[in-house]
Amino acid sequence: MEILETLAAIGKSIIPVLRGTEITVALTFSLLAIGLMMGLPLALGQVYGNKIISTIIVVYERTFRSIPALVLLFLFYFGPATFGIYISPFLAAILALGFRSSAYQSQIFRGAIQSIGQGQMMAARSLGMSKLKAIIYIILPLVLRRSIPSWSNEYSSVLKDTALAFAIGVIDLNRWGWRIAIRTQDPIIVFLVIGVIYFFLTLAGTRFLRWLEKELKIPGFQSRDTIG
Template identity: 40%
Template sequence: MIVDKITVLRQAFPYLLQGAGMTIRLTFFAVMIGIAIGTILGLARVSRNKLFKGLAKAYIEFFRGTPLLIQLFLLYYGLPNLGIDIQSHVAAILGLGLNSGAYVGEIVRSGINAIDTGQMEAARSLGMSYPQAMKYVILPQAIKQVVPPLGNEFIALLKDSSLVSVIAVRDLTRQGRLIISRTYESFLIFTAVAALYFVMTFIMTRLVNYAERRLNVGD
C-alpha cells in the first residue's frame, strides 16, 4: 500500500511542479499589474483632484467589495458576451492583477499618509513642485512603510491564485484535481499540493523579510 502511494506521488510530482510553475508565473505578472495600478490609485487617493480621488475610491470599493471568483467569471465568461474573447491564463492574470491593485492602492495611500506632513511642506518651501516633492521626498520614505504589507498582499495573492483553477487554468490546484480524477488519491495529492504552496509562500516570505532588512539599513 505504501509503495503504491509512493509510486503515485512520484508519477504525479512532475505534473504538480508544472502547475507550481504556472502559479508562480501568474502571480508574478499579477503582482506587476497590481503594483502599477495600485501606485496610481494610491497617488490618486491622496491627490487634491476630487475627480481622480473619486474614481480611485470607486475602483477600490468595487474590487474590494466583490469576490475575486466573480471577477474572474466576469472576465472569462462575461467578456465573450460583449465580443471580447480572452484566453484563460490572460483572464487569470488580469483578474488577479486588477484585484490586487485595489489592495495595493490602499497600502500605498496609507504609506504616504504615514509620512509627516512637514516633509511635504519642507519640500515645497525649497521650491519643489507637488509631483517633484512626491517623487523625491515622500515616495522614497513611503516605500519603507509599505514593504511589509505589500509582502503580505503578494503572499495572499499567491494563495488566492488557486481560484483560477475554476476557469481551466492548469495551475497547481487544477493539476492536483486532474491527478486526483485519475488516481482517486485525494488526501495524498492535496497534501502534496499544500506542501508546494507552503514552500512557495515560505520562500516569498523570506524574500520580503530580506527586502525589508535591506531598506532598513542606515535607519
C-alpha cells in the same frame, strides 16, 4: 502502503506538477505587477488628487474589494466573450486578480503615504521642488520601503487566491493536484503535497521580502520620525 503508492504516483507526475507550479508562480507575479503598476497611481490619486479623482478611485477600490475573487474571475472570463473577444483563461485570471490586487495595493500604499509626516512634503516644497518631483524623489522612496510588510501579506494572499483560477480552467498547480487526485483516488495525500508546495512558495516569498525590508531600511529613520 497506499500512501507510498500515492506518493509514487505524484513522483511520476513530477514534471507536470513543476509545470503547474511554474504557472502558479507566473500568475502570481504577473498579477502582482499589474496590481503594483495600478495601485501606486491610484494611491497617489486618492491622497493628492482633487475631489473628483479621489471619489472615482474610492468607488473603484470599494467595488473591487467587495466582489469575491471567484465572481471577478467569471466576469473577466465571460465578459469579453459576450462582446466577441476571446481571451485565454490565463489572461482573464491575470486581469481579474490583477485589478483586484490593485485595489488592495492602493490601500497599502495610501496607508504608507499617510503615515509619512506632512513635514516631508512641506520641506521638499519649500526647497523649491514641484509637487510631482517631491512625490517621486522624497515621498515614494519612503512609501515603498514602508509598504513592504503589508505588501508581503498581499503576496501571500494573492498566491493562495490564484488557486481559484482553477474555476475558469487555468492549468495551474491546483489543477494538476486535481488530476492526480482523480487518478490515484486518494485526494487527501495529493492535496496535502500540493498544500506543502503552496506553503513553501508563501514562505520563500515572505522570507525574501523580509530580507529586502531589512536591506533597504534607512538607519535611524523610524526613531527620527516618531520624534518629529
